Amino acid sequence: MSARLNPRPLARVPEPAVPHSRTPRAERKKLRILDAAAEVVARRGYAGATLAEIAAEAGTQAGSIYYHFESREALIEEVMRHGVGLSFAHTRACVERLPRSASPRTRLETAIRAHLEMMLAESGNARATSRLTGQIPPEMWQRVNAVMRAYGAYLDRLIAAAAAAGEIDPAIDRSAFRMLVIGAANWVPEWFRPNGRSSPGQLCDLLVRMAMEGVATRRRSRAAA
Amino acid sequence: MSARLNPRPLARVPEPAVPHSRTPRAERKKLRILDAAAEVVARRGYAGATLAEIAAEAGTQAGSIYYHFESREALIEEVMRHGVGLSFAHTRACVERLPRSASPRTRLETAIRAHLEMMLAESGNARATSRLTGQIPPEMWQRVNAVMRAYGAYLDRLIAAAAAAGEIDPAIDRSAFRMLVIGAANWVPEWFRPNGRSSPGQLCDLLVRMAMEGVATRRRSRAAA
DNA sequence: GTCTATAACCGGATAGAC
DNA sequence: GTCTATCCGGTTATAGAC
Numbered sequence: 001m002s003a004r005l006n007p008r009p010l011a012r013v014p015e016p017a018v019p020h021s022r023t024p025r026a027e028r029k030k031l032r033i034l035d036a037a038a039e040v041v042a043r044r045g046y047a048g049a050t051l052a053e054i055a056a057e058a059g060t061q062a063g064s065i066y067y068h069f070e071s072r073e074a075l076i077e078e079v080m081r082h083g084v085g086l087s088f089a090h091t092r093a094c095v096e097r098l099p100r101s102a103s104p105r106t107r108l109e110t111a112i113r114a115h116l117e118m119m120l121a122e123s124g125n126a127r128a129t130s131r132l133t134g135q136i137p138p139e140m141w142q143r144v145n146a147v148m149r150a151y152g153a154y155l156d157r158l159i160a161a162a163a164a165a166g167e168i169d170p171a172i173d174r175s176a177f178r179m180l181v182i183g184a185a186n187w188v189p190e191w192f193r194p195n196g197r198s199s200p201g202q203l204c205d206l207l208v209r210m211a212m213e214g215v216a217t218r219r220r221s222r223a224a225a
Numbered sequence: 226m227s228a229r230l231n232p233r234p235l236a237r238v239p240e241p242a243v244p245h246s247r248t249p250r251a252e253r254k255k256l257r258i259l260d261a262a263a264e265v266v267a268r269r270g271y272a273g274a275t276l277a278e279i280a281a282e283a284g285t286q287a288g289s290i291y292y293h294f295e296s297r298e299a300l301i302e303e304v305m306r307h308g309v310g311l312s313f314a315h316t317r318a319c320v321e322r323l324p325r326s327a328s329p330r331t332r333l334e335t336a337i338r339a340h341l342e343m344m345l346a347e348s349g350n351a352r353a354t355s356r357l358t359g360q361i362p363p364e365m366w367q368r369v370n371a372v373m374r375a376y377g378a379y380l381d382r383l384i385a386a387a388a389a390a391g392e393i394d395p396a397i398d399r400s401a402f403r404m405l406v407i408g409a410a411n412w413v414p415e416w417f418r419p420n421g422r423s424s425p426g427q428l429c430d431l432l433v434r435m436a437m438e439g440v441a442t443r444r445r446s447r448a449a450a
Numbered sequence: 451g452t453c454t455a456t457a458a459c460c461g462g463a464t465a466g467a468c
Numbered sequence: 469g470t471c472t473a474t475c476c477g478g479t480t481a482t483a484g485a486c
Contacts, residue, residue: 026451045360048272050479063481064452072480103446134415135270168440173423176431177440183412184405190359191404198398206401213439215393215402221328251469275461287462289470297462453486460479468471 030068033058035124037079042127042189046076046135073140080136080144083122083129088151090118095158105167105212108158112211113204116185120200123189130186152178168212181211255293258283260349262304267352267414271301271360298365305361305369308347308354313376315343320383330392330437333383337436338429341410345425348414355411377403393437406436 036058041049051062051072058065069075094114095107102110119126136144155178163170184207192203209215261283266274276287276297283290294300319339320332327335344351361369380403388395409432417428434440 023451029451043360045270045272045356047270048360051481052479061453062479063454066481067451105441105445131270135268135273165446166442166444167446169442172431172440173421173427175421176417176423176428177435179412179416180409180432180435183415184409186412187404187408190408192401196398196400198401202398203401206397207405209439210402210405211435211439212441214435214437215397216330216437217391217394219391220330221390221392248469254469276463277461285469286471288464288472291463292469451486453484455483455485457482458480460477462475462477464475465473466471467473468469 026068029058029060033060033065033068033075034078034082037075038083038128039124041076041079042124042131045131049076073137076132076136077140077144079125079128080132080140081147083125083132084144084147084151086122086125087115087118087129088147088154091115091151092154103167104158104161104165108162108168109208109212111155111158112181112185112208115182116188116204116207117200119185119188120192120203126186127189155182177211181207184210251293254283254285258285258290258293258300259303259307262300263308263353264349266301266304266356267349270356274301298362301357301361302365302369304350304353305357305365306372308350308357309369309372309376311347311350312340312343312354313372313379316340316376317379328392329383329386329390333387333393334433334437336380336383337406337410337433340407341413341429341432342425344410344413345417345428351411352414380407402436406432409435 033054037049037054039057040054044050044053051065054075055062055065065072065075069078091111091114094110094117098107098110156174159168159174159178162168163172163174188203192200194200198206258279262274262279265279265282269275269278276290279300280287280290290297290300294303316336316339319342320335323332323335381399384393384399384403387393388397388399413428417425419425423431
């Protein structure tokens with residue numbers, strides 16, 4: 001059970017077809033299992049996440065999971081779908097909340113910040129998603145990848161708009177830029193501890209700054225670059 | 226079996242105590258198993274890497290691994306040690322190869338580039354190392370972490386020197402900066418394909434540029450930031 | 451809806467032949 | 469040094485009680 005993101009209500013992510021469980025009681029339980037699964041996958045990775053540990057985390061028994069999910073694979077696929085959906089929805093919501101007058105650069109910066117915010121707020125789902133990337137079986141990857149690509153394409157449009165407006169260098173490899181920023185953000189839950197020197201907000205500032213302006217000063221010492 | 230880094234000979238990483246196998250024949254086999262294990266761990270993660278698959282990749286049988294390694298855990302621990310050692314050694318070698326007159330900023334840029342170069346050149350070992358981070362059992366992590374910390378401390382010194390010289394903003398959280406850059410680099414092997422728009426060299430340029438100067442232009446469109 | 455029990459399988463580790 | 473055979477523990481999935 002991970003802490004939800006504090007202030008802003010998130011746009012609800014549409015879930016794919018639910019097999020059983022019409023009652024709200026069962027629906028809640030299913031969500032709890034999903035959340036527990038994300039946590040365990042984040043801890044143990046794809047192969048290491050056992051139904052027994054997921055069940056314990058969700059306060060139930062391994063066998064009971066099969067009432068809510070067809071198989072272990074189906075459960076994990078939904079964990080991943082849910083995780084990507086959370087990031088996408090939060091990022092899009094934050095960008096769309098901006099005034100129409102916001103510059104493309106501001107939109108892009110907002111998206112980067114939003115992505116990292118979600119990584120920090122939903123660290124179970126977020127870590128699960130990045131852990132699962134490159135580990136799930138090919139057929140599953142193919143299905144989940146559709147959602148991932150949609151998110152990637154959304155970010156790419158923001159980057160392209162900033163480039164078209166001349167606010168970022170139009171010559172950069174935009175897809176590589178996107179993946180470098182996402183990579184930096186996705187690694188954060190692995191090392192960030194709230195007690196450290198920076199707060200989550202400051203960390204978001206630093207990532208945006210790195211991407212946009214870098215940390216270098218104008219000054220150069222005498223030696224050649 | 227991963228492609229070694231092309232031109233530059235790497236400083237040899239000192240390996241910890243070798244239990245059996247004095248003969249050069251056995252030593253080669255052991256290295257081959259180590260390399261195979263890195264590849265399989267990169268693919269399957271900590272829990273998913275089976276001895277059978279490692280053995281197949283190394284051209285031997287699961288049982289035979291126990292002649293060279295005490296246990297699966299010992300093997301994986303050495304995979305990780307080896308991986309971190311490769312990065313550390315390569316980065317340090319590249320920085321030390323610079324002329325004495327090189328500025329702190331140049332040293333730092335060289336280190337960032339070197340780290341990413343190694344991620345690309347040794348993608349099996351590199352991916353294995355980042356996959357293993359946060360997945361290995363606590364006692365193992367404690368031992369391996371000593372090496373990781375040494376590498377981190379080395380990078381921190383480079384960052385601190387650049388800050389002291391006024392070449393990067395002394396006010397930034399240096400440890401967070403380091404982890405963001407490392408995160409961006411460590412994610413690269415998951416998505417980079419040599420056929421894409423950028424070459425490995427261009428990707429290194431982009432990461433260094435992001436860290437140092439960012440991709441933004443001076444220009445700002447009318448809207449407020 | 452959830453539990454317990456169990457079938458079928460798989461992976462790590464060891465023993466002993468060669 | 470490497471192989472094959474085997475033991476043991478743990479994992480998914482299902483059956484059936486409640």
